[in-house]
Amino acid sequence: MWDAGMIAMGVAFFAIAIAYVKGCDLLSHTNKSLDGEAAK
């Protein structure tokens, strides 16, 4: 029981981390140049 809980906790963290990769990638679409021009 404990073992299942511990492994689930580890797997859950890495699942969140993979979703976080996707989230950071999506955020790149909001990228803007800091000199006011569109980012290239």
Place this chain on the structure above:
Amino acid sequence: MTANGWIQIGLFFALILLAAKPLGVYMARVFERERTFFDVLARPVERLIYKLTGIDETHEMRWTEYAVAMLLFSLVTMIVTYAIERLQHILPLNPQGLAAVAPDLALNTAASFTTNTNWQSYTPETTMSYLTQMVTLAYHNFASASVGIALAIALVRGIAGREKKTLGNFWVDTTRATLWVLLPGSFVLALVLVSQGVVQNFRPYDQAKLVQPMQTQVTGADGKTTTQTVATQTIAQGPVASQEAIKMLGTNGGGFFNANSAHPFENPNALTNLLQMFAIFVIPGALTVTLGRMVKSPGHGWAVFAAMSVLFFAGVLVAYSAESHANPLLHGVRQTTSALQPGGNMEGKEVRFGIANSALFATVTTDASCGAVNGMHDSFTPLGGMVAMVNIMLGELVFGGVGAGLYAMLIFVVVTVFIAGLMVGRTPEYLGKKIESYDVQMSMLYVLIFPLSVLLFTAIAVRMPSLGLSSLNNSGPHGLSEILYAYASATGNNGSAFAGLSANTHWYNLSLTVAMLVGRFLMIVPMLAVAGNLAQKKLAPPSAGTFPVNTPLFTVLLVGVILIVGALTFFPALALGPILEHLLMQAGKSF
């Protein structure tokens, strides 16, 4: 402080400086897949590994694929580690018949070694079998270090790349880091350590008869105290040297024995002590040269090296000075330096190494994300202990962990370039690349996750006495320092303990597990996002507004930004911990 102490510190730094260029150039050649003298041995092994595992070494990865590969690799190896810890009682190489590791401790240890933290909530020689130490813990010492180097190289490729969508191949980078850098370095260092007296065997523990049997008071389960005579001492053995070498070279820090590098079987003499500190800094120092070579700006690599050196010497100066001062609470005790005694604070220090080498070791191990110790940080003076804490809180970018130190520093370089751009009203540029909003957002995400984890977990532990305070051995500001240090060490993937905190409880095992995972992986992802974004940019020609990143001005600004960000973030917590403890010590109160 003594001239002898400073000569030893100077000798150590001179060795790092001398090794930086040849090793840095060698690593650049390894990761740019140029020919090296070691190809004759490593290349056939590399080809065999790719053939057996089906890896296409020509495949290039976008930053997202690189990140997911790294995460899945870490998850699988972490679960395997957990399983071996739980099953060690029925597996071979367990001559002491040690029991299975408890579930929460097994998870904590698996996360700890996967993240290059090597936080140890247990006594190794009475908890881990030889098989667990070798197959899981020593393996992770290699794997987590090679992942760190690969990630730093990916960021450097991002800085150096022009209109590219990829950062390299995670599997190739980790394989090459292991075969070309970590394995040969560890092999040589392990042999040297064995020659100096570090043990390497599979024997059961020795029993030694005490020359003078001693009597000790033991409290039984019924609460009654009895006097027992102790006539024998158990002396732990094991395959120590092979683990010791990569423990230092990979900035892992997890000791084979509980006393870590204060144990004579791990660190027998002054030469091994010097070699161990050298092994901690040599790869992180050399990676700055690798950076300079790969981005085709050697001066930038040396400017980063200089910033690290300034912060390193500032830390050593404060730690050595604090530990050399007499303790005002020890009345009537002669504490000046003489031929008969070292002077200053010797509590918790190995007499073989003394104050200078203990202060230097503590600074080195916390500048890097190593965490090995040759003295007890908890027994340092409040200001001496604060140096270790501040080094971790700055992000362990003063040379830092293998790879982790360089990418932490480069994130601060992006922030520095951004601030420099704001100061002069120009678009910030870094080595010809315009820094954009996404780069700054991801860099700040990287910077903010660290204090969020440290301060949040510390606050919960302090505010919930049944969870955080029940296993604390000291009260007042020193107790706060112990909790603060634990979460900073875990989130920073350092792994050293301030001690004074019995961390093998459900709360600490699980909360420190989360802190270690957050501090490793949730910081790596935005760093790789910066790398991926930088890689695809065009190079802008230098203009009058371009901020050169290979000058002393850049070094000063970089150091300033690091100190200001660190001070603004952690000063309130430090004021309530070591600073308050220092002032109260001067007023005659200890904790």
